[in-house]
Amino acid sequence: MEGNNKDTSLLEAVQQADHPRIAQLLEQKADVEMTDDLGRTPLMLAVQKNDTDAVAQLLEAGSDPNHRDITELTPFICAGANGFTASLKLMAEAGADVTSVNRFGGTALLPAAEKGYLHTVEACLAVGVPVDHVNHLGWSALLEAVILGDGGRLYADVIQTLYDAGASVHLQDFDGKSAVYYADEQKQDRVLGILTDTLEDPQHPAVIEAKSLAAHHNWSAASQTVQAALESDGDNLDLLFYAGFYLAAQVRFEEALAQYSRALAVAPDALEFYFYTAYCYRLMNQTENALQEFDKGAALSSENPFYHYHKSNYLRELGRHEEAVEVMEELVDRHPSRYDFWFHKANSLRSLGRHEEAIAAIEHAIELQPDNPLYAKHKVQSERLMS
Known part of the structure; x- marks a missing residue:
């Protein structure tokens, strides 16, 4: 990895999740604010990998949770945007804004x-x-x-x-x-x-009890509560959702997937469960399985932009901007008045260096919402990059 410091050993150790090597380099006073060519510090890389141990090591060594990369993103906001709760809490404790x-x-x-x-x-x-x-x-x-x-x-x-x-x-x-x-x-x-x-409130008494337990992060007890209720009410979609949700909170993803699949067997039109299965696969780093679940939900709700939009979000997280653009093109074709869709399409195009197309997309957003300075700012940035 090429950075703006000669020694990129710490960046490489974080990329490899080599915690002993990270500790050694930090002991040797490696620069915790070194950056790669995208302006990402070791802490940002650790957050993006959801490597909570590395995040803790780097924060203890004084890494800044407020450092901005070239896209103006900070490690703290990155953790929020990706659902990395443990890392977000650590950075808040370390003084994140x-x-x-x-x-x-x-x-x-x-x-x-x-x-x-x-x-x-x-x-x-x-x-x-x-x-x-x-x-x-x-x-x-x-x-x-x-x-x-x-x-x-x-x-x-x-x-x-x-x-x-x-x-x-x-x-x-x-x-x-x-x-x-x-x-x-x-x-x-x-x-x-x-x-x-x-x-x-139509919720099952077991769900109410489980939510009370979950409020104190007692995931195991919450899970046991809803699963006990499922023994006598196995077709209840609320119970099946929370059974899966609390299992996922315990990193028991295969068991969570089984509950969500059971819900779809009971009610094939309960399309929200494809989102939950996709989320589980995402956390398991099973990218293609996650994308397939988004596609299943999209195929069964073609007029609803929900699954297409969240698939495009996931593709952007993965850096697969070509595919994200394809999804966004389908969305703006179906929902041409959605200025947010045009804006997200423009950002993916700019990430690909396709600046003329990005400018054309952002101009659609400007037509739909002419008084929003955000779009004009991004158009200027694309024009600058193009020149």
Whole structure:
């Protein structure tokens, strides 16, 4: 790896997850703020690999959780955007600026809510990330969770968590629309009930008990509670979801997948479970299996952008921007009025060095939302890169 320091040994040791070598280099006072050609420090690399042990080693040695790479991303925000809760907590304890924002104006909470990372949302709120911060698209974490979520069990819990933390349900985006408006428009009945205080809690008593246990991170007891209830109520989708969710929290992914598969066998139209299986495969580093699950959900809900959008997100995380662009092209063809889709397509094109196409895409976003300075800024950046 080529960096702007001659000795890149620490960067290489982090890439290889060689913890003894990392410790040795830190003992020898290696520069913890050295960067690679993308401006990433060893800490950023450790976060991106979800290597919590390396994150702890580097923080103890004084690595800065607020250092920005060439895309203006910090290790702290990166952890939030990828659902790496343990690393996020470590960096908050080490003095990370919990109010810091990425180049889109979003805190760590916004992408965590957008992607359904419930534990990370809880951690962000616990360390003081503002609940109602609005990004340059005009969205708060609550708006993102509704607009970019599916209204299923996981997103309902994310939204309930934000609501309980005081998120404003009446805060409006640049189009003058609130989370309540979008929940109603997208027929997210469960979410609408939460936001309007009209939800009649139909949850199984075992789920209520399990949630109480999970609030104290007692995943094992929470899991046992719902699985015991499944013995007499094996077709209950709520029980099957939480059984899988709490197993995944214990890194028992194969067992979690079995519960989600059981739910799909009971109710093949419960499409949200494809998102949960994809998430499990992602955490297992089984990339192709995860992508296949996104495709299954997309095939069964072709008019709903949810699965296509989250597949494109995942492809961007993987650095597979060519494929992400293909997915985004399909999305903007089907939903040409979505300025956020045009914007994300432009960013993937720019990552590929396809600047003329990126400028054309960002101009579509400008046409749809002409008063947003974010788009003009990114157009100028692409023009500069092109020249």
